[in-house]
Amino acid sequence: MHAPEQEVLEHALAWLRAGHRVHLCTVVRTWGSSPRLPGAMLALRDDGQLLGSVSGGCIEDELIDRAREGRLPAVNGLLEYGVSRDEAQRYGIPCGGRLQIFVEQLQEAEQVLPILESLQQRRLIRRSVRLGTNEVVLGEAMPGAVACLEDDWFHHYFGPQWRLLIIGANQLGAMLASMAQALEFNVLLCDPREEIRAQWQVAGVQWCEGMPDDVVLEIAPDAYTAIVAVTHDPKLDDMALLEALRSEAFYVGALGSKLNQEKRRERMRMFDLNDEEIGRLHGPVGLPIGSRTPAEIAVAILAEIIQIRSQQRAAALASQSIAHALSSNNACAS
Known part of the structure; x- marks a missing residue:
């Protein structure tokens, strides 16, 4: 059995090689009763086929419509759902729920292969993408790190299967x-x-x-x-x-x-x-x-x-938030 994210990436790779346009959609941040945690992801094909989940079903149909109609970002960008009560009810998001999703169009197989290789070797890797650009940086990471935004970068962490x-x-x-x-x-x-x-x-x-x-x-x-x-x-x-x-x-x-x-x-x-x-x-x-x-x-x-x-994930998230806050404060001080 493969880890869910590995299966998502393997399908994305196969679709790219078959000539399809493919987007990766990843939960970045949640508020209230959101159905999935940061880091949950899906691969979405231009004809609406998908694998994975970002909401348990309530947002996926809207993303499928965007893919079929060509309304997903050409490079990458952020989508938010549940900002208003009416929107939350329209998409079926649980009461008080709100989520932010990072959407990235994959351009080539080389964007996916290093991550799959890392997963197969049971290594943890950080993939950082600059918002609005094709700039991607790969690096090492500590266990427990959670997908997040930091200034104009989106960091996603891929780890081996439990x-x-x-x-x-x-x-x-x-x-x-x-x-x-x-x-x-x-x-x-x-x-x-x-x-x-x-x-x-x-x-x-x-x-x-x-x-x-x-x-x-x-x-x-x-x-x-x-x-x-x-x-x-x-x-x-x-x-x-x-x-x-x-x-x-x-x-x-x-x-x-x-x-x-x-x-x-x-x-x-x-x-x-x-x-x-x-x-x-x-x-x-x-x-x-x-x-x-x-x-x-x-x-x-x-x-x-x-x-x-x-508990370990929560502790890592708290440590990550503190490090981000300190980094922001240092940047402001300079």
Whole structure:
């Protein structure tokens, strides 16, 4: 499964190569009850075909009409929806919602290829476009950065697909794998026990051969990786967790009661993990929602993963806003 933005860009590239005029539409800023977050994007063909979403459906029809009638910017520009109450009702935007969209006409395949190459290599890249021009600058970026306007530049950040490594091919692992795929995670699975693996029935999962700790090292967890151990076997879970807690994974969790988790933390101290690294472990894993069945536990785990991801995104956005404000103040002072 590809990340949504990768699929959008791949279709844009195919349409360009087929001779179509193609626009990229990206949510820049939202106010109130807007249906999509900054960075949500779609590719729009000159005949009205599209892939992706900027509003969940309420703005897409209007963009299709603009494309068919040739009313989209020839280079790039900003469109706003929901500025007035009448407009919000006309487009079906939720009460109080308002969104700003950056629309850019793609001129050639070379505008898309570097981004796709970066995504395939699991690198984060910043693509900056100067408003009203064809000027584009590519650069590195920190995880968590969010699409934004800065003076006369629009910055968009393209990162690798979120992925989840599950240690354990049991019933809970199967539930996690199914639900995580529905949430657009790339799911990897490791379980060296042949008798357990033989019972696996969930499609779309990438099997990782080898012992769990070796697999963690092999996949080189980054800031877009979550790791959850659910085998209930310390010989499998603990060694994988040791490597996971030393990695850049944004979330590391393990199944087990409070008592078992305390015993696990004591074992980890014997392997020279420091308190900060051990403190990264989410165990008992998942939000405390009273879950009992494998499906309920899977919901609790994925809810906690989403919560942690959202908190990190909010912190990055706040840091980004502060940096922008400081930059503006320095520019005014000079």
